[in-house]
Amino acid sequence: SEVMKRLSAAGYRVAPQWRVGAFRIDMVVEGDGRRLAIECDGDRYHPLERLPEDMDRQSVLERMGWIFTRIRGTEFLRNPDHAMKPVFEKLQLLEISPNGAPSEAPAKKQPPGDLIERIIRRAEELRAKWSASADAASRRHREPREVPQPDPAV
Structure with a gap:
């Protein structure tokens, strides 16, 4: 996806379709022992009519400690730089740096x-x-x- 390409180009390690139990997260950026889950809304996999179901799934995963950010597909198509800005800000806030060490710290293992x-x-x-x-x-x-x-x- 274009979102993954932008994150990878910025030096982040991105894993698509990250499996957590019975769920899948669109993509996960990991580094420095931390992870950020990224969901892309409004495309063929996450149409807006499924948003309530997606939010329920996200709530379950958040109770398990996952941190999420969401990107609206229409916003990304209109202005990709603007749509990506909150993602990069969240990565910075979580102190996940480009080319950070893999998330294999024992305290963070799933x-x-x-x-x-x-x-x-x-x-x-x-x-x-x-x-x-x-x-x-x-x-x-x-x-x-x-x-x-x-x-x-x-």
């Missing part, structure tokens, strides 16, 4: 794929449970309640 998949499944189960609880609580608050009436015989 857990095994099966562990990640179990964590993701459990997170989805909890989210579904919380959503069901919230729906039930919402229905209880909408239903009319019987108010006890005083006993006229007393």
Whole structure:
């Protein structure tokens, strides 16, 4: 992709279609023991109507420690330099330098794929449970309640 070419030309190590458990990240820039996930929106792989699903996936990965930045395809086509500016700023903020050392520091290694998949499944189960609880609580608050009436015989 053009985004990858620009990052590579700037000296960054870029890996396409980075696999994390059952998910894939469009591309990951890595160096100096850190990583930045980059998602490109609005192309054939990430049409805007799938954005809510993509954001859910991103939320799960962010809870696992991933840091993301997103690039809008239409913005990139109109003005690539302007679209790339926030990406380079984020890389600088994260102190990921061009030609930085590979991300193999022991503290930064990814857990095994099966562990990640179990964590993701459990997170989805909890989210579904919380959503069901919230729906039930919402229905209880909408239903009319019987108010006890005083006993006229007393």
